[in-house]
Amino acid sequence: MDSSTPCLDFAVVGHQDSWKNIAAFVNSLRNKSQGDLSLEKIKNIFPFIPARDLFRVKVNSKTGATINGVYIDTFIEPDKLNTSYLRSNIKKVHDGIACAKKMGAKVVALGGFTSIVLEGNFDSLSTKNSKFTTGNTLTSAFIVKSIEKAAFQKNVDLKLSSVLIVGATGDIGMACVQYLKNRTHKLLLCARNEKQLKKLSDQLDDENIENDYSITLGDLIPKADIIICVASSNITEISNCKENVIISDAGYPKNLDSKVENNFDLIFHGGMGQVNFGFEFYPDYTDSFYQYPAPNIIHGCILEAMILAFENKYEDYSIGKGNISIDKIEEIYELGLKHGITVAPFYNSKGLIIN
Amino acid sequence: MEPLPKEHESLEKFNVISDLFSQAITGELIGMSNFASLAETIDDYTEKIEAVEHANSERMHAEVFLDYAKKTGLKTKINLKGEYWRNIREQFLSYAKKKDFIACLIIQEVILESFAVSMYTDVGTAIGGEAGRLFLAIADEEKEHLEHSTDILVSELKEDPEAFINKFEEIHFNCMTILAQFSATTDIRGHCGVCNGDCMKGSLHHVGLEIEKMRGNALSLYAKTLDNIGIPGEKSIVWIAQLPA
Numbered sequence: 001m002d003s004s005t006p007c008l009d010f011a012v013v014g015h016q017d018s019w020k021n022i023a024a025f026v027n028s029l030r031n032k033s034q035g036d037l038s039l040e041k042i043k044n045i046f047p048f049i050p051a052r053d054l055f056r057v058k059v060n061s062k063t064g065a066t067i068n069g070v071y072i073d074t075f076i077e078p079d080k081l082n083t084s085y086l087r088s089n090i091k092k093v094h095d096g097i098a099c100a101k102k103m104g105a106k107v108v109a110l111g112g113f114t115s116i117v118l119e120g121n122f123d124s125l126s127t128k129n130s131k132f133t134t135g136n137t138l139t140s141a142f143i144v145k146s147i148e149k150a151a152f153q154k155n156v157d158l159k160l161s162s163v164l165i166v167g168a169t170g171d172i173g174m175a176c177v178q179y180l181k182n183r184t185h186k187l188l189l190c191a192r193n194e195k196q197l198k199k200l201s202d203q204l205d206d207e208n209i210e211n212d213y214s215i216t217l218g219d220l221i222p223k224a225d226i227i228i229c230v231a232s233s234n235i236t237e238i239s240n241c242k243e244n245v246i247i248s249d250a251g252y253p254k255n256l257d258s259k260v261e262n263n264f265d266l267i268f269h270g271g272m273g274q275v276n277f278g279f280e281f282y283p284d285y286t287d288s289f290y291q292y293p294a295p296n297i298i299h300g301c302i303l304e305a306m307i308l309a310f311e312n313k314y315e316d317y318s319i320g321k322g323n324i325s326i327d328k329i330e331e332i333y334e335l336g337l338k339h340g341i342t343v344a345p346f347y348n349s350k351g352l353i354i355n
Numbered sequence: 356m357e358p359l360p361k362e363h364e365s366l367e368k369f370n371v372i373s374d375l376f377s378q379a380i381t382g383e384l385i386g387m388s389n390f391a392s393l394a395e396t397i398d399d400y401t402e403k404i405e406a407v408e409h410a411n412s413e414r415m416h417a418e419v420f421l422d423y424a425k426k427t428g429l430k431t432k433i434n435l436k437g438e439y440w441r442n443i444r445e446q447f448l449s450y451a452k453k454k455d456f457i458a459c460l461i462i463q464e465v466i467l468e469s470f471a472v473s474m475y476t477d478v479g480t481a482i483g484g485e486a487g488r489l490f491l492a493i494a495d496e497e498k499e500h501l502e503h504s505t506d507i508l509v510s511e512l513k514e515d516p517e518a519f520i521n522k523f524e525e526i527h528f529n530c531m532t533i534l535a536q537f538s539a540t541t542d543i544r545g546h547c548g549v550c551n552g553d554c555m556k557g558s559l560h561h562v563g564l565e566i567e568k569m570r571g572n573a574l575s576l577y578a579k580t581l582d583n584i585g586i587p588g589e590k591s592i593v594w595i596a597q598l599p600a
Contacts, residue, residue: 029596041600044540048571049595050579052588072588099588283589 009309010069011105012302013051013096013114015076017253022046022078025288049075051096053103055285059306060277062340067309070103071281071289072096074114078253081113093117101130106314109135109305112252119171119321126316133308133317135301137324139271140175141333142300143228143250146343147180150246150266156225164188164224166217167231167251169196172271175324176228181209188220189213191231228270229256249348257349268353272344273303273336293351297344304332310339367561372486373430374555375478375562376420379490381433381549382471383417385440386410389463392451396459409500416493423489430551437548439537443467446530457511457519461526464504465584469577470534472497474569481563501580508584520590523581527594531577535598538570543599574598 016022019039026046027036057069074092081089093114100108108130110118115134118125125132151158161184167173168189181187181204189211191197197213204211214220221227222240227247238247238260249256250270257267275296281289298306308317317332318324336342346353390410397403424431435441443462450458472494479490512519536543542554556566574595581591 026596029593031597034597034599037596037600044567045571045574045595045600048575049592050575050582052578052582052592054589054592056589099582 008070008103008105009067009107010305011053011072011100011103011108012057012069012111012305013072013074013093013100013108014111014302015074015078015081015113017078017112019043019078021288021291025285028285028288043077046075047077047080051075051092051099053099056282057279058282059275059279059310060340061310062277062338063310065310065339067306069306069309070100070105072099072103076113081252086116089113090117097125097132101127105130107131107133107305107308107317109133109302111135111299111301115171115301118319131308131314131316132319133301133304134171135299135304135318136171136175137318137328138273138304138307138332138336139250139300140172140179140324141329141336142273142343143172143230143248143270144176144179144329145333146268146270146346147226147228147246147248148183149343150248150268150346151226154244154246154265156246158184158226160185161225162186162188162223163226163228164190164220166190166227166229168213169193169200170230171318171321171324172230172250174200174322175329176230177204178324179326179329181207184226186210186212186223188224190217190220191215230271255349266346266353268346268348269344271300272297273300274298274342274344275303275306276340276342292344293347294345297347303336303341307332307335307339307341311335365561367558370430370551371555371558371561372482373424374550375482376424376429376486377431377433377549377551378547379475379478379493380417380420380424380431381435381437381440382467383413383420384433384435385444386463386467386471387413387417388435388444389447389451389459389467392448393456393459393463396451396454396456412496416496419489419493423486427486432549432551434548438544439533439547440549442533443530446533450526457508458522458526460504460507461523462530464500465508465580466526466530466534466577468497468501468504469580470538470573472501473573473576477564477569477572478562505580505583512585516585520586523586524590524594528597531594531598534573535600538566538573539600540566 023039023042026042051072051074053070053072055071057071059067074096076089076092096114110132115136118132118134163180163184165173165176165187168177169191177187187204187209189197189200192215194215197215201211201213221238224245225242227245229249229251231251236259238256244265246265247256247260247267248270249267254269260267275298278296387410390406390413394403394406397406447459447462475490475494479487479494546554559566578591578595
């Protein structure tokens with residue numbers, strides 16, 4: 001199969017979240033006789049590589065169907081995901097998108113940072129042959145469903161709980177707000193932009209939803225029974241939590257485990273799903289790209305494109321910002337179940353969490 | 356001798372620019388020789404004429420660089436027998452002897468021209484002035500060679516993808532390895548035999564250049580050219596990762 005192979009069911013445009021993974025990947029491509037490249041040398045080359053397909057993926061459904069896709073890396077540097085590098089990163093995302101279109105991918109998920117392109121002006125992206133999604137609807141579904149599951153397992157009544165959403169004004173944060181607003185006692189909203197936070201809070205006030213907001217995380221943490229972080233990269237520490245708080249680390253990168261003091265009941269990586277009927281990579285780079293403590297775990301955003309492909313539902317599914325409805329969350333979640341795609345088991349950087 | 360242009364007036368800058376011209380002239384002369392050898396591999400007389408024209412174009416580039424160097428008194432050193440350039444030429448000749456036109460095209464017009472276009476652009480932008488404009492103008496002309504070969508190689512890949520990719524892979528490791536060693540932060544195979552004193556890579560900052568960026572940009576253009584030809588990304592990433600650094 002070469003790069004002109006037509007009609008790929010899906011493509012994923014993404015980036016790596018750590019230099020450790022990148023070094024493992026690059027060195028896995030080298031022969032033993034060539035020896036490993038130092039991280040310094042890898043850093044001198046990696047950012048210059050143009051976006052390209054790295055491996056094919058074959059995914060199996062509960063229905064017996066299979067789909068074929070491709071992973072395209074943008075070669076965005078993991079430590080350059082902030083706004084200072086926005087312009088050069090967006091250029092790399094567009095190169096990745098061009099690659100997906102050239103390969104004839106019917107639906108393209110823009111994972112992680114790359115979704116920023118679809119949250120802005122996406123009109124020029126979609127074509128007759130290639131549709132786009134941020135994958136944020138399924139990511140949101142996995143976050144809220146796993147919170148419900150965690151609350152149930154820990155005998156926590158959501159209706160009596162205050163839920164803190166960090167990154168509440170982002171696309172996924174707003175989706176969590178929509179889903180949880182009538183299922184919890186109170187929503188606590190945190191984000192960097194105070195104006196947007198106030199607007200969101202005012203909207204909730206209009207609906208008589210109890211809420212509080214602050215741009216200072218420390219003001220809200222002591223009041224929260226449950227914390228959902230969809231913007232964890234800016235958090236340096238989570239302290240003064242309530243006893244037995246439940247934390248979903250659904251941001252990027254997922255590194256809250258090391259930043260939380262020890263009185264939590266459960267901290268797990270959120271927004272992740274599991275393909276129960278398996279998938280295979282060609283070439284098999286699972287040792288470098290696959291660093292999860294349970295089999296067949298993938299980010300929700302990627303799984304959304306796979307589900308759309310299984311369903312032959314080739315449309316721009318999650319686009320723009322603030323458009324994710326509860327109906328859409330339920331729809332994509334149900335479609336996932338039909339194909340054996342479920343919320344990932346609870347795990348964090350220390351491994352699987354066994355009850 | 357005319358006075359040294361203002362932009363060359365510091366000794367460090369003068370030395371680096373001299374070495375940059377030495378490399379460019381040597382590279383152009385290697386290109387000229389390669390195209391001349393390429394002409395011998397071609398049976399079709401129109402393509403033979405084209406190869407000779409390309410050789411002439413590389414000769415003119417070398418002469419333009421030489422004229423400027425002479426005019427400004429740059430201390431250039433031309434050495435076609437230097438470690439890296441000689442090895443590249445030998446690789447080319449090994450395929451020319453086999454009358455392997457496609458292999459010769461890959462070496463000269465993809466591998467060498469990718470590096471030439473990218474590095475001339477970086478040098479021209481950094482040093483500015485008349486010398487900078489010269490590098491940029493020649494980079495533009497070399498770009499045409501790159502595009503010309505891409506069209507031919509796209510058709511060649513379509514005819515027999517597996518055989519073409521295998522051939523390209525062999526040439527990549529035979530030739531790109533030499534260029535990767537040449538452009539590494541330290542001279543992996545020793546002194547190039549072209550620079551006047553020590554390796555100029557450590558002095559590039561005097562003209563606002565860094566070898567890491569120049570090498571990265573050159574590899575980037577090479578990778579994009581492979582993409583344009585139709586080499587699958589999953590292949591070319593392995594080829595690039597296996598290069599010495």
